[in-house]
Amino acid sequence: MKIAGNIPVREVEENFINIQPIQAAGRLTAEAMKALIAYGDGYSTCDQCRKPFRLDKITKPPIAEFHSDLSKFLNMDEARVTPGARRAFQAVCLALVEKGDTVLVSALGHYTEFLAVENAKAIVREVPTNDLNIVTGDAVAQKIEEVTREQGNPPALVMLDHFDYSLANEHDVAGAAKAAHQYDIPILYNGAYTVGIKPVDGKALGVDFVVGSGHKSMASPAPSGVLATTSGYADTVFSTTQMIGDVTGRQFGVKEVQMLGCTLMGGNILAMMASFPTVRRRVEGWGEYVTKSNYVVDALLSIKGNMCVSEYPRKHTLSKVDTTGSFDTVARIHKRRGFFFSDELKQRGIVGAFSGATRAWKLNTYGLSWDQIRYIADAFKEIAGKYGLL
Amino acid sequence: MAANGSFLSIKINNIKLLDYWGLGMDNAVDNLFEALFALTDLRVLLRETAPLHKLSAEQQMQAREALARAKAALSKLEEELQE
Secondary structure, eight states, X not given: OEETTTXXXXXXXXXXXXXXXXXXXXOOOHHHHHHHHHHOSTTGGGTTOOTTOOGGGOOSSSHHHHHHHHHHHTTOSEEEEESSHHHHHHHHHHHHOOTTOEEEEETTOOHHHHHHHHHTTOEEEEEOOOTTSOOOHHHHHHHHHHHHHHHSSOOSEEEEESBOTTTOOBOOHHHHHHHHHHTTOOEEEEOTTXXXXXXXXXXXXXXXXXXXXXXXXXXXXXXXXEEEEOHHHHHHHTOBOOOOOXXXXXXXXXXXXXXXXXXXXXXXXXXXXXXXXXXHHHGGGHHHHHHHHHHHHHHHHTSTTOEEOSOSSOSSSEEEEEOTTTHHHHHTTSTTTTHHHHHHHHHTTEEOSOTTOOSEEEEEOTTOOHHHHHHHXXXXXXXXXXXXXX | XXXXXXXXXXXXXXXXXXXXXXXXOOHHHHHXXXXXXXXXXXHHHHHHTTTTTOOOXXXXXXXXXXXXXXXXXXXXXXHHHHO
């Protein structure tokens, strides 16, 4: 089936269990799909945009209320929706960081943090992980002191992923926040892998900015995200334009500079809003999703030669595993090479593992039912049994 | 859609989707969205039960309800567009 002649209908989620590492928690709710049907037109949020003509002030549909709900959800003071987490990193960097400043990120930090820092003409310095691949508060403090000693000035900002994209290990955000604040440095919490799937309390963590990804963890279309902050930083990061046109004398009043005015003007924000009641409920069930994640990882570990590269037991639904000692031994002699494994999974209705990968690869079990979880676990063991790996 | 037949009540959670203007919504449009939304509920059910689509008793009931909603809305839509 095709759309407009050459765009295939995407049936992945309907026909398969999808364990792709970055897609799991961005799958839409039924309500979000309905919102897209009704609000897909370009500027669909703008039917009743009234003075002061800004997205977060629109009351019909209740976009203003959603912004207020978002900040409460994260226990912060102000929130804005953004086109993805990356645009939130960019907004904070452009607002707080000067040319030549240093910004600390984790050695497991996402590449978009690097780009946001570079975009502000600042310099990234990485906080190393410990032997367990965890960033600690002490490591952040040591790096701050090192940078300050070398450059004579402390870093302008610390950015830390709560759970990183690579291993989904949990890093010590609260410890890092304490360390950063001892040196009067603001800290940004990267919750791309937490906001929308587990409870996040920005004030309890002691952070100045909370960033989430709508399409990664809030059951929303891409691009969508959230930037929340404290009342102390809101005026800085959400500053309004002061520019006046020299010919026309035009001014644009309440438009926020770092947001480039309105951000998500169509179906994306409505879908995000439509998923929000589900998102708010589902974070309370995080513990069970972690249990399910461990069930699948345990099934993989029951196969001789397999290892969990991520911290174990798992604290997240995203995991990196190493099957060099099992499935890769088959790949070395199989006519399909590494593709034998994804072929076997696909035959069983499972997709999302990186095609051809049989050494280190990632999977994400977020959102799956117990029936689906058991099915995946059994499939891994069945494939192993077929090739004499048990 | 409201049981009282109001045209103002198609909502997705707390988002009133249609008829901001308070003029009343055309019945055909109302039924069109109702059918699309019912089929969307069915789509999500297929996702939740992939890859085997073996439905539990409760899921079978949900599927029947969604199909009945879609059929009823389409039937009304057909009538309205022939008037």
